[in-house]
Amino acid sequence: MKENFFVVLIVILILISLITCNSNLNKAEIDRRARQVQEEIRKKEEKAKRKTQEAIIQTFIEIPEDEVTKQAKEKRKKQLLNEILRLNP
Helix, strand or coil: CHHHHHHHHHHHHHHHHHHHHHHHHHHHHHHHHHHHHHHHHHHHHHHHHHHHHHHHHHHHHHCCCCHHHHHHHHHHHHHHHHHHHHHCC
16 A cells, blocks of 8 residues: 555656656747747848838939939029128138
């Protein structure tokens, strides 16, 4: 009877240790997957940021200045230069 009690107790302890070990494996797997998801999110954010920056740069490159805009800029430069020369004789 006493031997059966010890056998049952040992079996219960082994089962508890196996359950605990399995829980640790599951937690490790969850942590690994969480790190993977965080890495994927970070990569997607970086990719979106790069695409946005490239789009902004491309927009500035592709904006053509028509003749009217160029003339308006030159006219404004001349006005500012004349004002500066007038204020500083």
